[in-house]
Amino acid sequence: MRGGPAAYLDGRPHLRIRDVTASWTGARTDLPATTLDLPPGRRVAIVGANGSGKSTLLAVLARHLDPTSGNYTLDGFDVSDLAVEAVRRLIAVVDDEPHVFASTLRANLRVASPDATDSDVTHALREAGLSGWLTALPDGLDTVLGTGGRGISGGERARLGLARALVSGRPIILLDEPVAHLDHATAEAILADLTGATHDRTVVMVSHRDDGFSGFDHIIDLTPAHHLGG
Incomplete structure (x- = not known):
């Protein structure tokens, strides 16, 4: 393996999750077995019905929730072997209502x-x-x-x-319903600017909408009937 955990602070790591499941309480599975390959610069949109695990997947990627099973690696290093803060320093998270100070x-x-x-x-x-x-x-x-x-x-x-x-x-941007409350034209314009400005960054966006995906490399549906694990 190249480098080491400290090298990630300035790098653009290759993220992989393989057969990852996750649970907030341990009583139920909130993210079904999911596999994603996210080399630097990959843009992926995650869609699916309410409760299908979209936001849970973002929480796992952001290291706000550890997997119940499966593997999550950065450049081949299991994230469980890396300091939580070292991983989080690589990731910018944008939610549906960014706070204005x-x-x-x-x-x-x-x-x-x-x-x-x-x-x-x-x-x-x-x-x-x-x-x-x-x-x-x-x-x-x-x-x-x-x-x-x-x-x-x-x-x-x-x-x-x-x-x-x-x-x-930060080389990884996670977006949780970033245009959820906006009209179609505004949402399309913002997502076009997003994909244009992040060509060298890894982007994972969760959305309940069915528009604005033209700049994304893949669309993954976590709805059980459609879920193919990436």
């Missing part, structure tokens, strides 16, 4: 990377499709958002979550 736009992005420069932040916003929005802000990166500050729309919030993931520099 009552602070400046700059601070809202730098929470993902405290050392990010204004150039880094501006680039991430541009890649997330927010360059026009940024230009229109009266105070630019110093604009205060959240409570007592400037309000943002659902689409802007979703793009802000994406920009935060981009500025983090």
Whole structure:
């Protein structure tokens, strides 16, 4: 095996899960046996009925939940042999309602990377499709958002979550229903920007929608009747 656990902190690891199952309580299986091969840059959309295990799969990949059975490896190393925080530092997670802090736009992005420069932040916003929005802000990166500050729309919030993931520099991005509450046109536009901005990163997106998948390499349905383990 090349490298070692410390090498992952700056690398772009190859993720594999093989026949992984998982349970939140131990009383039932919340993720059926699933196999995924995720080399660097692979984009996969996970769909399925409610309760089919979509969010549980993301929790396993993010190391918020350990598998009940099967194997999860990074470049051939079993994740159980790696420090949890070392794995999590590789992964940016974006949910359906990214939190907006009552602070400046700059601070809202730098929470993902405290050392990010204004150039880094501006680039991430541009890649997330927010360059026009940024230009229109009266105070630019110093604009205060959240409570007592400037309000943002659902689409802007979703793009802000994406920009935060981009500025983090993390090679793996997990998205849990990132456009769940948006109309079709807005969702399509955001997902197009997402896939365009993450060509060199591994992306796994959970979605209950049936649109916006044109930029993804694979679509996997976890609904039992369709589940083929990847």
